[in-house]
Amino acid sequence: MNSDFQEDAARVTDRLAAEALIVDVGAFEGPLDLLLTLSRTQKVDLRQISILALAEQYLAFVEKAKELRLELAADYLVMAAWLAFLKSRLLLPPDPEEEGPSGEELAAHLAFQLERLEAMRKAAARLMARDQLGRDFFARGITEDVQRVRSVKYTATLLDLMQGYARIRTRDDFRPFVMDRDSVMTMEQSLDRMRRLIGFAGDWTDIASYLPEGWETDPVKRRSATAATFAASLELVKEGKVDMRQSDIFAPIHIRRRADRDG
């Protein structure tokens, strides 16, 4: 009588707990979370937990949910099926024909998973309870920037130097070195000349036509004058006095006075 009463009372408590769980089903993060919550009703160390009892609790929960026509996510039903299978394995004597892990092994693993999840939850809580930067302890408020002083070190090797020299000296077919200033035209000279001439160039004109008289024939003079004229043209472009165009690689370069800047 007394024990009957206690059993009834226990069932009522279980049922109430199960109903409370069902109301909260959305609050569980999946079947494992639910199993962990259910396991607490056993009020024992997780190492001594009865997985069989837990399986029954879970299955009862799923039954209840069905009665209440609650939509349970698929993984809850998968877990229910697996626990039903586990329960049968735990209850029935092991079948020597059957391959695979025993019911005890499966139950032990589930117990391990529950214990591990519980342990991680406790660890998480301990972690969050620690003093935290910016809440309990603080970093330096006034920081000083480290100034980066960048120094550039230039290098060159002897080979660079010799090759550089060789490069210059071979451009003129190894002609002996003479001071023939008269075959060199500087950009300044060319610029002076072009500033005077550009006023007349209304249309696209080949820059070759700006070479001074007498400089177009001698290759050495022509090269220098072309380079100087080209450089001077670019300078004029930069000043906004002329436009420049070249239709293709090695094609003649044309310049034209920029009309809108006239005056």
Added chain:
Amino acid sequence: MAEPENDSLFEAPPLAEQERMVEAILFATAEPVTVRDLTGRMPHGCDPAAALAHLRKRYEGRGVQLVRIDNAWAFRTAGDLGFLMQKETVETRKLSRAAIETLAIIAYHQPVTRAEIEEIRGVSVSRGTIDQLIELEWVRLGRRRMTPGRPVTFVVTQGFLDHFGLENARDLPGLKELRAAGLLENRPPPGSVLDDQDPEEDDGDQGDMFEDDA
């Protein structure tokens, strides 16, 4: 012009002077500074490690503490004085339970794959959860696991250690007990194909955690 090559001609500054230098450098920044950085910034021949040890002692019990975070050092206010700093308190976004648990799992099981996190929590990990932890700079990608599919792993960062006042990952609360209880093992379900997993790999898992500390 500084002539660093000449520094070696002089003797290193006395230890007391090196201590002052370390103090100044660490006071100037909010971020932990590595011993290597200190060495790089101090005159040639300095031994920041010795200076740090002296300095740590000097600040013992003060309002400001010299703390070690992995192989870096920083000054932080003493934990008991936080109540004075309400103005400085940084409002952090409240983390979801999923995020907090995921963070703990990464910290205790690192390096850990997403599948392992899911196995431990029993639910899939939403993309946003790990993203959030990465954005907080508490979690970063570790080395890929050398198993089929070469999954990425996650580990906690120096910023995580700094935030929670941990000198290194070994200082995580309860770590030893959890390990002793076998709760940090990646135990595959019985009968699964993973059953005959390479035992070396399991060693690797645990070992890695300490490589990061070195």
Added chain:
Amino acid sequence: MAEPENDSLFEAPPLAEQERMVEAILFATAEPVTVRDLTGRMPHGCDPAAALAHLRKRYEGRGVQLVRIDNAWAFRTAGDLGFLMQKETVETRKLSRAAIETLAIIAYHQPVTRAEIEEIRGVSVSRGTIDQLIELEWVRLGRRRMTPGRPVTFVVTQGFLDHFGLENARDLPGLKELRAAGLLENRPPPGSVLDDQDPEEDDGDQGDMFEDDA
């Protein structure tokens, strides 16, 4: 959590404790803090001025100093350690082609005037190029040429010889030797990029001309 309204019921914390508080507040606050601010933040009955005086003494001669700015207080790096707040990085760059050629001409033809350098290179030499070589201490001014206009000449320095491992500029191999060494073999086609040993300056000779413009 502190409960400021209750503090008045208790005695003010001991001065040493107040000193810790001031230390922590000044450390963590983003700007200098006035005594008034300190009073407001510390428990009732505290005397920040006294704590500040003690703290200032404690930091005397340390790597950071407690300084007064107007009527507020802050920690600052000791003046003599300012050099630690600089990080020097040395970047190695290859000398430009224009500079190398100019340097080569000076080395082979010294003493040489600017006009002569331009003559040999066939392009004008920017002021910057020679300045750079002078700054590198590879080139210096020689005697003025006793010709009309008395132009300055340029010569290479001992530093140049040291850098290039030469005893004397006369040790530089002549054209014949350069050819024998295979250094003159690759004659580039006219008008093309000469060679690609200096990818930064792939506009070749013409690049030099614009140095004046730059």
